[in-house]
Amino acid sequence: xxxxxxxxxxxxxxxxxxxxxxxxxQIIDGKARxxxxxxxxxxxxxxxxxxxxxxxxQCVHEVVNDIERGSGRAVDHVYLSLSGPAAxxxxxxxxxxxxxxxxxxxAKDVADAIASAKRLEPPSGRATIxxxxxxxxxxxxxxxxxxxxxxxxxxxxxxxxxxxEGNMRMRVGMVNGMSIRVxxxxxxxxxxxxxxxxxxxxxxxxxxxxxxxxTTDWILYYKEHILCAGSIPVGGEHLTNDLSxxxxxxxxTAEDLKxxxxxxxxxxxxxxxTIWKDGDKxxxxxxxNRGTITQVLSLRYQETIEFVRKDVxxxxxxxxxxxxxxxxxxxxxSGVILTGGSASLADAAExxxxxxxxxxxVGVPNFENESLRKPEYAGVVGLMTAAITDAPPxxxxxxxxxxxxxxxxxx
Amino acid sequence: xxxxxxxxxxxxxxxxxxxxxxxxAQLPAEVAVALLDTxxxxxxxGTAQTLQLGRAQTRGMGTGGEAALGLASAESEEAGLRxxxxxxxxxxxxxxLGGGTGSGAAPVVAGLAAETGATVLSFxxxxxxxxxxxxxxxxxxxTVKLGQKCHGLVVVHNDLLLQQVSPDAPLSESFAAAxxxxxxxxxxxxxxxxxxxxxxxxxxAVRSLLSTPGSPTLFAYGVGEGEGAAMxxxxxxxxxxxxxAPGAVAKVASLFVYVAGGPAMTSTEAFEAVxxxxxxxxxETSTVLCARIEPALGDRIEVSVLGASLxxxxxxxxxxxxxxxxxxAQPIFEFATEESMRRGLFGGTPMTFIDGQDVDVxxxxxxxxxLPPSP
Numbered sequence: 001x002x003x004x005x006x007x008x009x010x011x012x013x014x015x016x017x018x019x020x021x022x023x024x025x026q027i028i029d030g031k032a033r034x035x036x037x038x039x040x041x042x043x044x045x046x047x048x049x050x051x052x053x054x055x056x057x058q059c060v061h062e063v064v065n066d067i068e069r070g071s072g073r074a075v076d077h078v079y080l081s082l083s084g085p086a087a088x089x090x091x092x093x094x095x096x097x098x099x100x101x102x103x104x105x106x107a108k109d110v111a112d113a114i115a116s117a118k119r120l121e122p123p124s125g126r127a128t129i130x131x132x133x134x135x136x137x138x139x140x141x142x143x144x145x146x147x148x149x150x151x152x153x154x155x156x157x158x159x160x161x162x163x164x165e166g167n168m169r170m171r172v173g174m175v176n177g178m179s180i181r182v183x184x185x186x187x188x189x190x191x192x193x194x195x196x197x198x199x200x201x202x203x204x205x206x207x208x209x210x211x212x213x214x215t216t217d218w219i220l221y222y223k224e225h226i227l228c229a230g231s232i233p234v235g236g237e238h239l240t241n242d243l244s245x246x247x248x249x250x251x252x253t254a255e256d257l258k259x260x261x262x263x264x265x266x267x268x269x270x271x272x273x274t275i276w277k278d279g280d281k282x283x284x285x286x287x288x289n290r291g292t293i294t295q296v297l298s299l300r301y302q303e304t305i306e307f308v309r310k311d312v313x314x315x316x317x318x319x320x321x322x323x324x325x326x327x328x329x330x331x332x333x334s335g336v337i338l339t340g341g342s343a344s345l346a347d348a349a350e351x352x353x354x355x356x357x358x359x360x361x362v363g364v365p366n367f368e369n370e371s372l373r374k375p376e377y378a379g380v381v382g383l384m385t386a387a388i389t390d391a392p393p394x395x396x397x398x399x400x401x402x403x404x405x406x407x408x409x410x411x
Numbered sequence: 412x413x414x415x416x417x418x419x420x421x422x423x424x425x426x427x428x429x430x431x432x433x434x435x436a437q438l439p440a441e442v443a444v445a446l447l448d449t450x451x452x453x454x455x456x457g458t459a460q461t462l463q464l465g466r467a468q469t470r471g472m473g474t475g476g477e478a479a480l481g482l483a484s485a486e487s488e489e490a491g492l493r494x495x496x497x498x499x500x501x502x503x504x505x506x507x508l509g510g511g512t513g514s515g516a517a518p519v520v521a522g523l524a525a526e527t528g529a530t531v532l533s534f535x536x537x538x539x540x541x542x543x544x545x546x547x548x549x550x551x552x553x554t555v556k557l558g559q560k561c562h563g564l565v566v567v568h569n570d571l572l573l574q575q576v577s578p579d580a581p582l583s584e585s586f587a588a589a590x591x592x593x594x595x596x597x598x599x600x601x602x603x604x605x606x607x608x609x610x611x612x613x614x615x616a617v618r619s620l621l622s623t624p625g626s627p628t629l630f631a632y633g634v635g636e637g638e639g640a641a642m643x644x645x646x647x648x649x650x651x652x653x654x655x656a657p658g659a660v661a662k663v664a665s666l667f668v669y670v671a672g673g674p675a676m677t678s679t680e681a682f683e684a685v686x687x688x689x690x691x692x693x694x695e696t697s698t699v700l701c702a703r704i705e706p707a708l709g710d711r712i713e714v715s716v717l718g719a720s721l722x723x724x725x726x727x728x729x730x731x732x733x734x735x736x737x738x739x740a741q742p743i744f745e746f747a748t749e750e751s752m753r754r755g756l757f758g759g760t761p762m763t764f765i766d767g768q769d770v771d772v773x774x775x776x777x778x779x780x781x782l783p784p785s786p
Contacts (some may be wrong), residue, residue: 046760047771233763234770237756242773245755246782274786291783300774307765 009035009073012111012383013060013175014081014188017045017214017237021380022063022078023372024071034369036070038063047233048215050170054106057174064178077181079387081352081379082129083188084215086167089229091134091319092120092160100154105138105146105154113156118302122162129168130161132150134225142223159226161187184387185186189219189229192339193384196363196375197221207327207358209308210379211342213237218308220316221299222331228315236342239300246296247288253277258297259344261290264351266298299318301345305355328358335359339378418442418601419499419529423517424481425450425473426507426536430586434594435459441601445495447520448514449474462495463514464488478549481515492520496527500618503597504531504561508550509538509595518556530618531561532600532628532717534593539569540777541773543767561721562621563628567592571652592653595632599669599701599715608703609678612667616699617758619667620719629654629663629718640672640712641680645687648714650784654692663718666694670702672712678702684714687742692718 002130012020021039025032044052046168094117096109134157135142172182202221210217211237219229244254271277278285316325335358343362352360364373366382422431428446435444446460450473454461465484474480502524506513524531538546558564631651635643668679682703757771
């Protein structure tokens with residue numbers, strides 16, 4: 001399989017629980033220029049899980065139609081985002097003993113090690129979607145390119161993302177339905193990181209938390225590589241739901257109050273601060289205690305971040321068994337970057353700082369078009385960035401059933 | 412029909428028995444007490460009538476959390492249960508759902524009591540969020556089944572109990588809140604049947620309030636003390652966490668309001684309290700008021716509110732055996748279940764568990780944080 005040249009047009013689709021966004025860009029000198037953008041309310045996804053395929057398909061078709069109409073160009077392949085509990089990640093390793101005749105690593109040794117890592121079958125019923133390269137170790141020392149170096153034991157590591165086969169076929173089929181191929185899947189948290197974290201951040205170590213409506217995805221970079229990633233099935237909808245339950249108000253009102261008066265921090269001064277729903281104090285207007293709103297939201301927000309912190313630690317402990325793993329500024333000098341719709345909640349960074357003890361900031365995607373420079377668009381912008389930087393894919397995919405299946409969609 | 416007591420307070424299962432045992436000391440004479448459990452150890456020999464369920468099934472041990480075992484145990488004691496309920500007009504069933512005896516036996520016990528002609532009001536406690544998935548599911552299923560069998564169902568969330576007390580208070584103190592609520596309800600109901608009330612009420616009116624099985628039930632309780640005690644009590648009842656529980660009924664058509672106070676309480680005070688309660692809970696169709704003087708209360712006044720959403724039908728239909736759930740033509744008014752009560756917009760979606768908690772339930776409920784009062 002020869003690496004395919006970068007296409008001049010790239011279309012990406014980010015399917016979220018709340019919104020589906022699509023971006024079409026023209027690639028000029030390795031940079032994307034936006035041709036068109038579309039965003040629609042997602043139907044048929046609850047808590048990051050597809051519940052109504054027909055509605056979702058309809059929605060995906062609509063955004064694709066939008067970008068085609070907006071740009072006057074035909075889309076023939078897309079990159080799809082992958083988020084939520086459906087995509088499960090784990091670390092896989094491959095070893096090779098470097099033959100002793102001169103003790104230098106050859107390209108074949110690396111290929112053998114990679115092959116041995118990929119021989120590990122995913123759990124039954126699941127298909128491998130992505131391999132993301134992690135540091136290569138030569139005699140337990142991380143090296144960037146081992147070829148030509150002297151050593152005895154070569155170890156390659158990958159972060160492997162798998163997905164239930166049926167689920168993957170469903171997603172691919174949804175796009176194929178309009179004669180469009182899925183060029184690749186991109187992990188949503190990786191995309192968010194590509195849009196907001198600098199190379200220096202990734203080099204030092206950074207944790208990107210992408211809190212969408214239905215799920216909170218996170219990814220941890222360490223020494224330039226993806227160390228691990230995960231997902232918590234809690235998101236912005238839970239913030240809205242908590243508020244709607246606590247104040248006995250509709251989802252729409254709760255959403256509105258969340259945006260206008262919500263905060264990820266609860267302060268004593270919020271209590272007894274009365275706020276009005278509409279503000280005109282007319283018939284049907286309701287008053288609420290702002291303290292109730294911030295109390296409810298801060299508890300949920302901070303709990304979710306705490307779930308992420310625990311999940312990160314759990315995965316790190318699985319990767320480095322027997323080591324006392326600590327999440328601190330030494331390990332993650334660039335701290336936390338928050339993206340996704342819920343990053344816009346007031347005081348979000350402060351709350352994350354409080355829970356994790358790491359410095360935190362809200363990540364705004366770096367994109368030429370100003371209307372997309374908002375944390376909620378980090379996902380879709382990042383898909384474009386990731387599609388450009390990751391293509392041709394750094395790692396060959398196995399020629400199993402899936403490779404053939406994917407090949408079909410690709411050409 | 413001569414009956415030994417007008418109200419039978421039944422404790423079912425471990426949690427139910429211990430609550431009823433705690434309450435039994437302070438009950439009026441109109442209330443008889445019965446304890447039912449599979450575990451022989453929860454049934455102390457004393458004044459209360461006791462009935463051990465499922466001797467053949469569990470041999471005096473508990474059910475070990477198996478609802479199916481609880482159900483079989485109750486069915487095997489059918490004759491004994493019918494004898495127990497014979498001639499009692501009002502049965503108040505107190506049980507803890509989530510375990511085996513409560514979840515399994517409660518619908519059977521309530522069903523049998525209703526078949527013998529009693530009006531059945533159930534107080535069911537739901538397990539703490541931290542008790543995990545299985546108990547929560549079991550409790551959830553049981554609320555639905557129990558709701559179809561009894562005339563009134565008040566669900567008490569244990570999580571709510573934790574919100575009532577300061578974080579460093581002993582656990583016994585939070586359970587005391589539940590005792591107060593159930594105790595208030597029972598005193599209120601009992602007084603409707605006892606002579607000598609300041610404002611008397613026809614017991615049948617209370618029964619007819621609860622005559623429709625499966626209609627949503629509202630319950631609130633409040634106590635006030637000192638100056639303006641009646642209004643304080645009414646306000647406390649309006650703020651009662653049971654009525655504020657997520658998904659609880661906000662307004663109802665028919666209300667039963669019970670006001671009790673020391674010798675100093677006046678009718679004016681009592682009516683003021685009732686007016687305040689009505690503003691909050693409704694009661695447009697009918698409000699049944701009962702007020703009485705209890706010298707033991709001193710300068711305290713207590714207010715209990717019981718309500719049902721549906722207007723009472725003229726001739727309360729006797730529940731027919733096995734006919735409720737199967738008859739598709741007959742609408743079943745389901746109780747707000749665990750799903751819609753606490754999971755709000757996520758009601759109907761599969762539960763999502765992290766660290767053994769259903770994270771779709773609002774964080775403030777699981778963490779038992781008391782929210783600031785509304786303005």
